[in-house]
Amino acid sequence: EPEVTQTPSHQVTQMGQEVILRCVPISNHLYFYWYRQILGQKVEFLVSFYNNEISEKSEIFDDQFSVERPDGSNFTLKIRSTKLEDSAMYFCASSEQGPMNTEAFFGQGTRLTVV
Amino acid sequence: AQSVSQHNHHVILSEAASLELGCNYSYGGTVNLFWYVQYPGQHLQLLLKYFSGDPLVKGIKGFEAEFIKSKFSFNLRKPSVQWSDTAEYFCAVNMDYGQNFVFGPGTRLSVLP
Numbered sequence: 001e002p003e004v005t006q007t008p009s010h011q012v013t014q015m016g017q018e019v020i021l022r023c024v025p026i027s028n029h030l031y032f033y034w035y036r037q038i039l040g041q042k043v044e045f046l047v048s049f050y051n052n053e054i055s056e057k058s059e060i061f062d063d064q065f066s067v068e069r070p071d072g073s074n075f076t077l078k079i080r081s082t083k084l085e086d087s088a089m090y091f092c093a094s095s096e097q098g099p100m101n102t103e104a105f106f107g108q109g110t111r112l113t114v115v
Numbered sequence: 116a117q118s119v120s121q122h123n124h125h126v127i128l129s130e131a132a133s134l135e136l137g138c139n140y141s142y143g144g145t146v147n148l149f150w151y152v153q154y155p156g157q158h159l160q161l162l163l164k165y166f167s168g169d170p171l172v173k174g175i176k177g178f179e180a181e182f183i184k185s186k187f188s189f190n191l192r193k194p195s196v197q198w199s200d201t202a203e204y205f206c207a208v209n210m211d212y213g214q215n216f217v218f219g220p221g222t223r224l225s226v227l228p
Contacts, residue, residue, distance in 0.1 A: 033215060043159070043205060043218040056214040091159065099209035099216055101166070103149055106159040 002026045004107035006092050012113045013082055021077045021110045023092030032075045033093040033104060034067065036060070043091070049075065050098070082114045119208050119219040127225045128196050136191040136222050138206030145211040148189040150180055153203040153221075162204075165189065176200070198228045 005024045013019050025032050034046040047057045049067055066078045075094075079086055089111050093104040122137035140146060150162040163174025170182040180191045189206060206219040 031214075035218075042220040043207075045215045045217065048214040050214070058215075093159075093216075099214060100145075100147060100211060103161050103164050104216055105161070106151075108158045 002105075004092055004094055004105050006090075006107035006110050008110060009108065010111045010113070012115060015084055015114055016081050019079050019082055019112065021079075021090050021092075021112070023075045023077070023107055024073050025075055025092065025094030026096075026105055027073070029094035029096050029105075031055075031095045031098055031104075032067075032069070033095075034077045035091045035093065035106075036088040037091065037109075038085075038088040046077070048099075079112075082112075084114050087112060087114045119206055119217050121204075121206055121219040121222050123222045124220070125223045125225070127227065129227050130198055131195050132226075134191070134193040134196045134200075134224070136204055136206075136224070138189045138191065138219055139187050140189070140206075140208045140210075140217075141187065142208070142210045147209040148180070148182055149207040149209075149216065150174065150178070150189075150191050151205045151207060151218075153205065155202070159205065162191070196224070196226050198226045200224060201226045 007022045032049040037043045045058045046061045048055045064080045068076050089109045091109045092107045095102045095104045119140045148165040151159040152162050153159050162178050163172050165172045165182050173179045178193050182189050203221045203223050205221045207216040
């Protein structure tokens with residue numbers, strides 16, 4: 001069964017450093033998403049991406065964040081200068097069509113720890 | 116802002132008990148509704164979904180949910196839970212103006228053997 005894959009599974013970084021979280025969405029999917037889940041808290045939307053551009057972003061997704069689809073398979077989330085409060089589980093998701101038509105499939109997540 | 120609420124933070128049941136987890140959303144337009152489950156240490160997996168049609172939807176592992184438009188609710192049910200159902204359950208809603216899924220805060224279910 002096709003699945004969304006994320007690497008690394010766990011990343012530890014020093015405050016102020018840049019991190020790139022990588023995702024390989026399901027191959028025929030067109031919509032991509034990043035969510036995060038701070039330990040013990042709710043799953044929060046960060047950004048959605050379609051047709052090589054951001055289709056929607058939340059207030060969390062400020063100038064420190066960026067997304068890119070550098071080739072036909074990868075979808076990355078970059079945090080330019082990490083803060084302690086960026087520590088969370090980051091989930092990538094993809095859907096075949098937009099959210100009004102299909103469900104999202106989630107990856108296993110990357111646990112980001114900022115020290 | 117539109118929101119999704121889940122009534123219970125933590126539910127503890129014995130095996131074979133019946134389960135109902137509440138989910139409400141605050142939006143008067145067209146919605147698509149989902150329940151996801153997150154087993155310990157794992158990713159979010161889809162249990163069931165509603166787009167249109169019969170408001171009673173059946174999902175995997177014996178779960179079902181009922182969309183009641185007048186109550187803005189999409190409660191999850193299972194007639195007899197098992198220890199393996201121990202997990203976090205998230206209700207999610209797509210509202211027709213948005214390009215994302217809005218998640219509720221989650222309900223942790225603990226099933227005692």
